[in-house]
Amino acid sequence: MRPRIAIIGAGIAGATAARALTDLGHAVTIFEKARGPGGRMASRRTARAPDAPSFDHGCQLLSEDADSLPAEPWTHRLASIAGTTVTEIAERTRPVPTPRMNAPAAELLEGIDCAYATRIARVQAGTHSVSLSTESDSLGDFDALVITAPAPQTRDLLERPAPSIAERAAACAYDPCWTLMLERVADAPPLAYDAAHVTDHPVAWLCLDSAKPGRLAAGPHRWIAQFGAEFSRRTIDEAPGDIARALLAAAQEHLGAAATLAQPPHRWRYAFVTGPVGEPCLAEGRIVAAGDWLLGDRAHHAARSGAAAADAVASMLG
Numbered sequence: 001m002r003p004r005i006a007i008i009g010a011g012i013a014g015a016t017a018a019r020a021l022t023d024l025g026h027a028v029t030i031f032e033k034a035r036g037p038g039g040r041m042a043s044r045r046t047a048r049a050p051d052a053p054s055f056d057h058g059c060q061l062l063s064e065d066a067d068s069l070p071a072e073p074w075t076h077r078l079a080s081i082a083g084t085t086v087t088e089i090a091e092r093t094r095p096v097p098t099p100r101m102n103a104p105a106a107e108l109l110e111g112i113d114c115a116y117a118t119r120i121a122r123v124q125a126g127t128h129s130v131s132l133s134t135e136s137d138s139l140g141d142f143d144a145l146v147i148t149a150p151a152p153q154t155r156d157l158l159e160r161p162a163p164s165i166a167e168r169a170a171a172c173a174y175d176p177c178w179t180l181m182l183e184r185v186a187d188a189p190p191l192a193y194d195a196a197h198v199t200d201h202p203v204a205w206l207c208l209d210s211a212k213p214g215r216l217a218a219g220p221h222r223w224i225a226q227f228g229a230e231f232s233r234r235t236i237d238e239a240p241g242d243i244a245r246a247l248l249a250a251a252q253e254h255l256g257a258a259a260t261l262a263q264p265p266h267r268w269r270y271a272f273v274t275g276p277v278g279e280p281c282l283a284e285g286r287i288v289a290a291g292d293w294l295l296g297d298r299a300h301h302a303a304r305s306g307a308a309a310a311d312a313v314a315s316m317l318g
């Protein structure tokens with residue numbers, strides 16, 4: 001019988017591991033608490049229609065060395081802004097997945113059994129198997145588990161079944177990040193840049209999402225504003241509804257009053273890992289942990305970790 005592998009998380013680490021193990025002939029099932037794939041390589045449609053405009057409200061652009069992930073080059077005007085003063089604008093090219101940021105995970109998972117809207121609440125380890133359950137149901141026994149949840153969630157799930165992994169996960173901290181999805185009427189005064197790194201201001205990053213390759217360009221321009229680590233740490237426990245007005249006012253200092261909220265603010269509690277483990281994956285018994293918190297705070301680190309986890313499972317099962 002083919003080995004049965006469970007994977008927690010349909011982000012890029014989980015999707016990479018799932019594809020590699022499926023290609024090796026294993027029977028893979030993904031359990032993902034969200035309603036679709038991508039994790040923090042996230043996209044949100046503005047309406048239910050499949051071709052509705054969307055926002056990349058998590059990962060923005062890939063690094064030049066993210067060569068394992070399918071993407072198209074995006075040449076854009078990148079500004080440096082200090083406070084609200086633009087100090088430099090330069091042309092840059094970076095890879096961007098199309099038509100949405102979650103496309104690489106969705107493509108990797110084609111044909112693989114994915115249980116969405118399924119939050120794993122308990123992991124139990126036996127000598128030759130691992131069993132998983134939600135709050136209400138047992139999901140059965142598997143020959144191995146790959147867990148790709150961010151470190152704090154991995155720590156909570158593995159405290160009893162894999163204490164040595166839980167301990168390493170407990171040492172990993174993350175910076176949070178408030179993110180705004182904004183619309184700016186197309187005939188508003190144009191800006192001199194398509195993306196900007198901002199310092200000395202609550203906003204840290206601005207990006208003209210609708211100008212990325214493969215995105216729907218018609219209608220209002222869609223902007224993303226991400227808030228910096230220091231500001232986000234201080235305010236992350238506020239309710240999105242309570243902080244929305246202050247976040248919008250800060251973004252409008254750059255984008256003007258023509259920018260309005262298209263969606264409520266999105267709170268990323270675990271956005272960027274600040275102290276990665278420095279090993280591609282961690283194994284204990286039949287459980288392997290992977291994700292960006294192993295190798296670094298970028299999507300390609302997560303993908304590399306997922307690939308390493310698949311190798312570890314394959315050699316564990318012989």
Ligand SMILES: Cc1cc2nc3c(=O)[nH]c(=O)nc-3n(C[C@H](O)[C@H](O)[C@H](O)COP(=O)(O)OP(=O)(O)OC[C@H]3O[C@@H](n4cnc5c(N)ncnc54)[C@H](O)[C@@H]3O)c2cc1C
Binds near residue numbers: 011013040041057150
């Ligand atoms: C705002 C923001 C901006 C970013 N910008 C960039 C960028 O520009 N470039 C870049 O390279 N990287 C960027 N990153 C980082 C990049 O998105 C991540 O490093 C990468 O996507 C992490 O992938 P992962 O698979 O390790 O984790 P995740 O994508 O977090 O996937 C883990 C999955 O596990 C699921 N999960 C967790 N617990 C459970 C459970 N109990 N049961 C079931 N499912 C569970 C989660 O729902 C999630 O889908 C950004 C991240 C954020 C948040």
